[in-house]
Amino acid sequence: MSSKSIFPFKTKQSYSLQKRQLPPTITNTQINKALISPPKPLTIVYSDVVKNSNISHTSTSKSASTQDPNKTIYKHIKNPYTEFIFSIEPEFRKNCKTPLDIAKRVFYPDWHYYNNHAQKTQTFYEFILVDTNSIKISPKSDPKNPELITHTSVFIQKILTLSEWGQNPHYFKQFTTSFDLPIYNYFDYMDAWKNTFLFQNIEDRHSWFFCFDKTFKKQTIPYWFIDWWCFYGPIEEILPPPIIEAFNTFTKHTESLTLCPTMLSFFIHCKLSWIMYWDYTIEELPQTIPSLHRQFWTKWWNKYDLSKCTSETILLSLK
Template structure:
């Protein structure tokens, strides 16, 4: 921190550095967070939904982001530096940001679109991949996005149905050459319904004895998640049998599927702490019987739930403030 800008509260220090409502370096004042969020939406890459706890709040308490696709440079359809124009609706209704964008703006949008905060600096994101997500041609730079905002293996340790499903997937999935560059957890989350909650906050790191402002990320289990059976070992086995191109995995016990489902159901119901949780789990189990059903609670439940409380598990340095540091 330069002299005159340090404050023991890093959020106050950041307010001295960045313009109001900005949370990254303002290289171009015509490219605020809303500019980058719009790019992701008009390219049909994501779908956002924001939730306020009270009608008089100006900023959301939390938001959901459904990831539909991540565009590879070779699929952009034109030179990467050539500007594209926003749709007329965005050009006429929003005058506070640029109305053109390039592929490089699209790439940057994945890092800046999620940098928003509320009055209490407690905003969080619920992420998950849409079931139509295609991982055949993910760009390599998405690995960096995943390091910041993505799920983490520690996230699964207290949720054994999902953890066992992931380990089974990791040990048996034979990825195509185009997917071998990406972690098995990333591919697992795109193939099975595994939502996660991510938030970020300002902090200080010491560098050569001097405080450096950084952004750190936290990952937390979504407490309202009631569809763990969708990503269990049994669900993974069935998926591998259907999609794996190499030797299929066979089930040596005729009754194993029924017994596994029975054990999973009993474990889920036993974990309920209230009548509401019990009913929510039952609903999730019923939905899991239909492979076309996608849990709708990821967006609708947020309108009545309190702000998501996050733990202090995983941290990364700030993109754009410090160089990226590999997760340990």
């Protein structure tokens, strides 16, 4: 993955030209009889929650890479933080074998979040970030199957603060081109940073390539984005040894920002990239209500030129 891609970035006009399939509303959706089950005693209900989540990666080992004769291959490492989605009702789990099955039962088809506004689709949120020039986005398809988007490149250009929004957060702004739902507010903008990246392909194997764009300028980071970073951002365990050394140098020679993770400041300063994907997991403890969570996996980008980020380049850039 690189910024020089044969796949163009999406334009603002492309969103008004798309034909979007809205999810069925509650009134025209047939009742799923599989949701209707005979009652069980509570002692049984919460003890037989699905335990096998079929997660492809189960290790949180700090061993981030393996060496072959030609190059270093970095592995995904699980983020220690998981995002709570909802408590699992008994009806949600009937005949479901995996956490993904539960999510597909509860959410609209092809949605991976809950929203009571049927027009606030993943595309709606994505367009907010593109229309505000917050990101550039470029989906990549499988050459053998153009309908299958395998991964998407995202270049972060800026993060709008409430001051830059310029009005109360509940006031609306209009998109610059036509769209099904023509307006959005700052709360929608905040939600867009999460829901945009909840797109999933038909094989449930989509990944994201994130990078702070070269045009990203030093700015105040909103607190809500720091929350986003804790889930969607990289963790220190994915960093190769040379980058860890550069990170330590950066830490020693810069002042930490209030409540802003040094890793975030480091990635912004060096315009670094990372790869992320997410999946579902069930969290439960004895005598507690089971809940569905989203878990995040990140890794270092194999093709990054490590010579661009060293202790020496850090010291030069800070002069």
